[in-house]
Amino acid sequence: MKIAVAGKGGTGKTTLAAMMIGALRQRGILPVLAVDADPNDNLGPALGMKVTRTLGEIREEFIDKRPDIPAGMTKGALLEMRMHQSVIEGQGVDLLVMGRPEGPGCYCFVNNLLRKSIDELSGNYRAIVIDNEAGMEHLSRKTVGSVDRLFLVSDHTVKGIRTALRLRKLADDMAVLISETLLIVNRVGTDGLSDAVRWEIEQSGLGPCVILPEDVGIAQACRDDAPLVDLLETPYGRAVRKLLDTTLTKDMT
16 A cells, blocks of 8 residues: 655645554554655654665765776666665664755756655555655656555645645646545644635535644644654544544455
């Protein structure tokens, strides 16, 4: 099962991705590959995992510094070895981090590395969760070529819903293979959706949405940059677990 999380900046994509990974681990759906596809890597800390190497560093080695290729090995073989070495291993959850190049330059090489890494590693994992860069970068570059679930994450704003709609249209235009797209409205208070946001969702045609609650404990953990993956007994965590169970039920029917 491959899950991609996308949306505008600040909507809580990384929070949802980390909690979804925690819920997968709790259900025993292992191993999981967590992919931080944002140059500003935040998924590692949310999972309580230290980022020790990134694909951006491979770009530095192969483009800026020119690697020393061992005798009897091709440049392609060395690149493939470095990609596999960039996977950070954890307890049932491994982490692949895009990162950012240290110097100036195009991200095309890193994007291609990310796409190739996901393709080559996917067979080794029961689930892959991809935390995308804010906006539409990885959809437009088709870094994420196919997914079982695309979670379009919006905050509780009209602007967030409109961004989610643009992302879905872009995915359709780029012919990204998606089994199901689901709108997630994040951090909604006890009063529920505002009339303006509810109307925007109805007009967008995005269909039914999943509402995830505002949660003081999760917000505090985010402010403190504390791991989120084990906070599954919070109101937010229980809502994410319910979301995962619904997703798994659909996969089994």
